[in-house]
Amino acid sequence: MTTAPPRAETIYAPAPDPDDPPVRKLYRSAEGRLLGGVARGLAGHLGLPVTWVRIVFAALFMADGMGALLYAAFWFFVPLGVGGVETRQPVAGEDRRRLLGRRPDKGQLVALIALLVGAAIVASRFQPGRANVYLWPVLLIGAGVALVWRQADNSRRAQWLELGRRNKGLVPMVRGAAGVLLVGAGVTGIVVLQGSVQNLGSVLQAALAVVVGIALLAGPYLVRITQDLSEERLMRIRAQERAEVAAHVHDSVLHTLTLIQRNADDPREVARLARAQERELRAWLYKPEGRGKDEDEEPTTLAEAVRAAAAEVEDHHGVPLEVVVVGDCPLDEALGAQMQAAREAMVNAAKYGGEGGAVQVFAEVEGRTVFVSVRDHGPGFDLDAVPADRMGVRESIIGRMERHGGTARLRAAPDGGTVVELEMERAEDRERTERRTTGEAEPE
Amino acid sequence: MSSDDAQQGEAGGEDQGRTVRVVLVDDHRMFRTGVQAEIGRTEQTRVEVVGEAADVDQAITVITATRPEVVLLDVHLPGGGGVEVLRRSAAMMVDPERPVRFLALSVSDAAEDVIGVIRGGARGYVTKTITGTDLVDAIFRVADGDAVFSPRLAGFVLDAFASTDAPPVDEDMDRLTQREREVLRLIARGYAYKEIAKQLFISVKTVESHVSAVLRKLQLSNRHELTRWAAARRLV
Numbered sequence: 139m140t141t142a143p144p145r146a147e148t149i150y151a152p153a154p155d156p157d158d159p160p161v162r163k164l165y166r167s168a169e170g171r172l173l174g175g176v177a178r179g180l181a182g183h184l185g186l187p188v189t190w191v192r193i194v195f196a197a198l199f200m201a202d203g204m205g206a207l208l209y210a211a212f213w214f215f216v217p218l219g220v221g222g223v224e225t226r227q228p229v230a231g232e233d234r235r236r237l238l239g240r241r242p243d244k245g246q247l248v249a250l251i252a253l254l255v256g257a258a259i260v261a262s263r264f265q266p267g268r269a270n271v272y273l274w275p276v277l278l279i280g281a282g283v284a285l286v287w288r289q290a291d292n293s294r295r296a297q298w299l300e301l302g303r304r305n306k307g308l309v310p311m312v313r314g315a316a317g318v319l320l321v322g323a324g325v326t327g328i329v330v331l332q333g334s335v336q337n338l339g340s341v342l343q344a345a346l347a348v349v350v351g352i353a354l355l356a357g358p359y360l361v362r363i364t365q366d367l368s369e370e371r372l373m374r375i376r377a378q379e380r381a382e383v384a385a386h387v388h389d390s391v392l393h394t395l396t397l398i399q400r401n402a403d404d405p406r407e408v409a410r411l412a413r414a415q416e417r418e419l420r421a422w423l424y425k426p427e428g429r430g431k432d433e434d435e436e437p438t439t440l441a442e443a444v445r446a447a448a449a450e451v452e453d454h455h456g457v458p459l460e461v462v463v464v465g466d467c468p469l470d471e472a473l474g475a476q477m478q479a480a481r482e483a484m485v486n487a488a489k490y491g492g493e494g495g496a497v498q499v500f501a502e503v504e505g506r507t508v509f510v511s512v513r514d515h516g517p518g519f520d521l522d523a524v525p526a527d528r529m530g531v532r533e534s535i536i537g538r539m540e541r542h543g544g545t546a547r548l549r550a551a552p553d554g555g556t557v558v559e560l561e562m563e564r565a566e567d568r569e570r571t572e573r574r575t576t577g578e579a580e581p582e
Numbered sequence: 583m584s585s586d587d588a589q590q591g592e593a594g595g596e597d598q599g600r601t602v603r604v605v606l607v608d609d610h611r612m613f614r615t616g617v618q619a620e621i622g623r624t625e626q627t628r629v630e631v632v633g634e635a636a637d638v639d640q641a642i643t644v645i646t647a648t649r650p651e652v653v654l655l656d657v658h659l660p661g662g663g664g665v666e667v668l669r670r671s672a673a674m675m676v677d678p679e680r681p682v683r684f685l686a687l688s689v690s691d692a693a694e695d696v697i698g699v700i701r702g703g704a705r706g707y708v709t710k711t712i713t714g715t716d717l718v719d720a721i722f723r724v725a726d727g728d729a730v731f732s733p734r735l736a737g738f739v740l741d742a743f744a745s746t747d748a749p750p751v752d753e754d755m756d757r758l759t760q761r762e763r764e765v766l767r768l769i770a771r772g773y774a775y776k777e778i779a780k781q782l783f784i785s786v787k788t789v790e791s792h793v794s795a796v797l798r799k800l801q802l803s804n805r806h807e808l809t810r811w812a813a814a815r816r817l818v
Contacts, residue, residue, distance in 0.1 A: 423692075458711075462737035462770045465744055498733060498772030502740070511771045552777040 166216050174213040206280075275327030282320030285313055386422060391415060410456040417449055440473060440508060441466040444501045447481040451497075455488035458496040465503035467564060473508055475542040476562040482534045483512040483558040491516020491555055508562050515555040535560075602725045605633040605648060607641040607667060608656040608687070613710070617654065617687075620714035621721075629718055637661045642670050649680055651725045655704065657688035657695045664688075668702035675703050685724045687712075693738050700800055706730025728790050729797035736769035739800060758796060765792040 167178035177195060181188040198205030322345070329341055394415040401407040437443040441463040448459040469477070480499070487497040491514025498513045531548065535558065539546040544562035551557045604621075606614050614634050621629045633648045635641035638661030645653055645667075653671075657664045664686060668675075674682040686699040686707040696707050705724045708717065709732055720730040731739070743758050758766070761782075768778045775793075779786045 460733060460772065462733050464737050464740045464770065496772075500733070500737070500767070500771040502767070502770075504744075513772050551773075552780040553774065557771075 164216050166213070174209065176209055176212040176216065179216060180212070275324040275331065278324030278327065279321050280324075282317040282322075282324060284317075285320065286317035390418060406456045409458075410453060413456075413458055414449075414453055417452070437469070439466050439468055440477075440501060440503060443469055443473075443477045444480065444499065444510070447477060448484060448499050451481065451484040451488050455485070457488040459484060459488070459499055460496045461499045461501075463501045467503045467508065470565040472542045472544065472562050473564055475538050476508060476510060476544060476560055479535045479538045479546060479560055480510045480512060480558075482531075482538075483510075483560070486531065487512050487514035487516070487556065487558070490514070494555060503564075506563050508564050510560040512558045512560075513551055513555060515551075518550050518554060518556055601628050601630050602652055602721055603630050603632045603648070603650040604721060605635065605641075605644055605650040605653045606631055607635045607644075607653060607659065607664075609636045609659055610656075611636070613656075617717070621718060629721055638663070638666045638670070641667045645671055645674065645682060649674070650682060651680075652721050653682060653684045654687045654721070655684050655699065657686055657690050657699055664699045664704070665702045668699065668704060672703065681727075683724045683727070685720060685730060687717075693741075696735055696738055697742065697800075700735070700797070703801065705797065706732075707735045708732045709734060723790075727794075729793045731766070731769050731793055731796070733770045733772050736766045739796060740766050740770060743799075758799065762792050762796050762799075765789055766796060769793070 164183045165179050166175035167182060177191040178188050180186075181191045184191075195205045195209055198208060326338075326342065326345070330338055394411050398408050398411050401411070437446045444463055445461055448461045451457075452459045467473075480501075484497060484499060491497065494515030494517075496515075499510070500513075501508070501510045535548075536546045539560055539562065542562065544560060546561075547557075547559045549557055549559075606617055608614050608617075614636075618631055621631070632650055633644040635644045636659075638659055641653075641655075641659070653667075655664045655667060659667065664684075668684060671682060671684075675684070684699075684704040686696070686704040687710060688695060688699075688707070689710045690696070700707055705727075706720060706729050708720050708730060712720070712732070723730050739758075740763065743763075764782060765778055768781060773781065775786050775789045778789045782789075
């Protein structure tokens with residue numbers, strides 16, 4: 139048994155150095171594992187069936203429990219991975235986290251040494267014939283240790299998967315306590331079996347005193363360490379976020395600033411570039427994760443469509459458009475036509491009314507009615523004064539709306555400028571249709 | 583933005599010759615300088631910047647020392663943000679003698695920022711793209727105890743109070759009246775108060791009182807609608 143530590147070392151040695159370019163690193167499997175994922179990880183690494191590896195471990199266990207020690211050593215030193223073998227994932231920071239997880243920290247070493255010492259003591263006290271008496275306490279200890287280790291494993295995995303989410307401390311604490319209790323019961327059992335049953339009370343008292351003493355001594359230190367760790371983790375997350383923002387700023391904002399410097403004598407172009415960049419940055423900063431951040435995406439909802447149309451017009455004509463959208467709904471055919479009419483109105487506003495200030499676009503979904511208004515602060519516009527052969531407004535705005543069952547109104551804004559108001563009923567969504575077919579009254 | 587000098591003259595009509603004392607709270611010095619210049623560029627400069635601050639602690643010190651009529655407050659500030667400034671000057675806001683009023687002035691588009699400062703007690707919210715004349719106009723309105731809604735804020739409020747199937751918890755507080763909604767819609771469409779008054783055949787004073795009522799509802803109504811709205815947008 140005393141040969142165990144060097145053996146653990148030799149097992150660790152073949153594992154590649156973390157600083158080497160990783161080709162095939164050994165990882166414990168996070169999926170489909172029974173205990174620590176060691177066997178599955180090894181199997182994946184060696185390309186063998188899991189069962190074989192497990193059988194080998196079991197066989198080694200028979201040989202003086204060597205298998206258990208080997209397993210424990212693997213469990214300590216081999217980091218948890220996905221699928222047993224390293225699969226390259228293009229996730230930023232993944233590598234660094236792997237490395238962090240890989241470095242065997244002092245706590246693990248201490249725990250391993252303690253375990254080995256404990257195992258040695260227990261083994262030295264084993265006497266032939268009495269071994270089966272010790273079986274239950276040893277099993278208890280094993281179960282407790284497994285519980286606590288597995289726990290540490292889970293929390294680390296959770297930490298990897300969702301960095302930053304705060305641990306809901308109760309369940310881990312209960313599990314930890316249960317593990318400690320099991321180990322304590324096992325150790326007490328062994329002590330009792332040593333023949334000091336009559337001294338059980340004093341032994342328990344002494345043990346309790348030691349535990350309390352250790353807790354008093356180490357408690358503040360542990361709390362401190364935990365705090366430091368979580369703080370460090372927070373800092374790391376922040377740094378990562380900052381790096382992401384920096385990358386984006388570097389890519390597009392600096393680019394735009396360079397363009398602006400080059401076009402400094404063209405105020406229109408400067409304004410256009412600045413507006414486009416502002417819009418992009420805003421979308422990037424304020425839009426919910428993964429929704430319409432990519433401007434190339436085809437809009438599928440009204441709000442997206444309005445914003446996309448406004449952005450396009452803004453880029454094309456260099457006139458700022460201020461967009462306010464209230465509510466949202468999916469686009470249907472009629473709304474698509476309304477969007478085209480609205481886009482036409484925006485183009486007109488930008489072309490003929492853009493000098494007076496920003497063009498204001500307002501869209502609202504209320505019940506089944508979708509209302510869009512486009513307002514400019516230009517010189518105004520009289521439809522009757524436009525020659526009858528000019529079909530821009532009549533056809534592409536009014537006509538288009540009427541063909542799809544909507545209405546369009548053009549009028550002068552109270553204090554100058556033109557307002558185009560488009561109203562369209564949207565197609566009933568499926569839910570409402572179903573309600574109607576079941577004979578329920580349709581709210582109008 | 584929509585207003586011109588004529589409107590400004592009207593909005594400040596009875597305050598001719600009066601100067602409003604303003605404190606600027608913003609952590610970007612360049613922006614503070616810009617606002618100073620912008621305010622100074624309007625035809626009749628009737629706004630006097632009596633103090634500046636770059637973070638929450640400074641802001642409280644400066645506001646307490648100078649007791650301005652209006653504080654132009656940035657939403658994002660080191661030390662807790664505009665909401666923290668509002669929280670710590672709650673007593674000064676309700677001072678019956680010389681109330682300090684807050685006008686949020688932000689570059690932020692995020693709804694939770696906007697609604698946050700309004701619920702914190704700010705009398706209005708304008709974006710930093712506002713022109714100098716409009717800003718002076720807004721400062722005077724706030725100094726007079728009025729509410730100032732930018733089109734975007736009006737949009738947010740309409741969104742938050744949008745009619746739903748769920749019955750409101752407090753019928754009076756959680757609903758906007760038809761008229762209030764109409765006024766908000768027109769603000770969201772970019773109309774100035776005077777234009778809204780013309781459009782709805784009411785007086786500018788009535789428009790102002792509607793807007794103030796909306797602001798009060800926004801600040802006082804129970805959190806039901808707002809929370810639900812924010813949750814739907816993954817803001818909380």
